[in-house]
Amino acid sequence: MGMRVLVVDDSGFMRKRIVAELNSWGHSVVGEAKGGEEAVELYRALKPDVVTMDITMRDKDGMTAAREILLEDPMAKIVFLTILQGEKYKAEARKLGAVGFVNKSDPLSLAEAIEQMEQHKKK
Amino acid sequence: MASQYTTDGALASTTALAGADHVASYGRKPVPQPRGLISRRRILLGFCSLAILAIAVNIVFIVDAAMTSESARQAILNDARLITREATASALGQWPSLQTQGRFMNRLLILLGLSLACFGSFIYVFLRRFIAPLDEMTGSAIEVAGGNFNVSFPSGKHDEIGSLGEALYAVASNYQEVLLVTGTSAGRCRSTLDRMAEILAAEQKDSSPPAAYLKKYMIVLEQEIDMLRHMMNDFEFYQVHFDGRKAVRHAAATREAKE
Structure with missing residues (x-):
């Protein structure tokens, strides 16, 4: 059985692509948020297994939203899915407690990250 | 996983691009008031x-x-x-x-x-x-x-102006994402090609077989190119569609042009 995923990205086009990819791997997308504020609200309401989180967003950026979600639920599984590259962001994500940091141009890494979490969930 | 690498595919893409050079301009056009x-x-x-x-x-x-x-x-x-x-x-x-x-x-x-x-x-x-x-x-x-994508659009109002602002913001953010993904992918392709060139240069010096390394980097290139092709397939264009390798005019548009 796939994971219940909440997709957070301010670009509708990217959300569409991520949802298509996740569906093709057998995961179900339970919600889509186009900003950090909406992500926190949807997380509270839906309690998904995984959140794919963009970083650069207009109202509230992904790092802030992830911090808020993890403060409320330290067991939340957040994978940053971003175009930003560099150790600085990865380190910040790790420090926050995110379980993954994936580049948007590399969807296979997202599949691998979610698969790892699925294995972890089964155990 | 990534599909098989095909030389004819690369050739087809190159031909399509070369053919498009004389009909399309890639420079930014000035925007009139x-x-x-x-x-x-x-x-x-x-x-x-x-x-x-x-x-x-x-x-x-x-x-x-x-x-x-x-x-x-x-x-x-x-x-x-x-x-x-x-x-x-x-x-x-x-x-x-x-x-x-x-x-x-x-x-x-x-x-x-x-x-x-x-x-x-x-x-x-x-x-x-x-x-x-x-x-x-x-x-x-x-x-x-x-x-310039570093601009804001007025939104938050629950009226036509707010909806228009949201829609324009969506256009800008989608456009930005696509360009950034394309640029990142192009950067990775460039880095991979540089590594391949280094391996080929080293091979000339010490005659060690570079095939395994080259294959690994070719897979990276395949993945990047496939990702860009899939991203192109998610777009809808006027008069043309992207068939996975090149832009093709819609049959209706071709008929209209002939008429």
Whole structure:
């Protein structure tokens, strides 16, 4: 059985692509948020297994939203899915407690990250 | 996983791009000022002229009423100086009409005040609610068309202007994401090609077999190229579609062009 995923990205086009990819791997997308504020609200309401989180967003950026979600639920599984590259962001994500940091141009890494979490969930 | 690498695919893409060079320009085109701004100013100017005309007519009526009232008063005073029974009677006879005229003038003044308040409020609301956000949106859209995505669009309002702002923001953010993904992917392809070139250069020196390394990097290139192709498939274009390797005109568009 796939994971219940909440997709957070301010670009509708990217959300569409991520949802298509996740569906093709057998995961179900339970919600889509186009900003950090909406992500926190949807997380509270839906309690998904995984959140794919963009970083650069207009109202509230992904790092802030992830911090808020993890403060409320330290067991939340957040994978940053971003175009930003560099150790600085990865380190910040790790420090926050995110379980993954994936580049948007590399969807296979997202599949691998979610698969790892699925294995972890089964155990 | 990634599909098999095909040399003919790469060749087909190269041919398609080479063929497109003479028909397409990739430079940014200058964005002309929208004509809507001119027509909107004309409408506003027309409305203001009408409103000013209405207020001017109102003022003329008030002045006219005031002058009539003043001449009636003068007539009473002149008559009163004569101190005749007839004059006093005449003055008393005119008194109720003077009162009526006074009331009429007061009403006209109230009407003028209300007209001015309505006109002022309308101009304020029109400028603040419609013109300012529309001007901001137009400016931001021109910036985006010119390649600057670091602009904001007015949103948050639950009306047509807010919806338009949200839609323009969505266009800009989608456009930005696609460009960033394309740029990142191109960067990874470039790095991979550089590594492949290094391996081939090393092979010339020490004759070690580079096949395994090259295969690994080819897989990276395949993945990047496939990702870009899949991203292209998610778009809908006018008159053409992307068949996975090149842009092809829609049959309907081709027919129209022939006709």
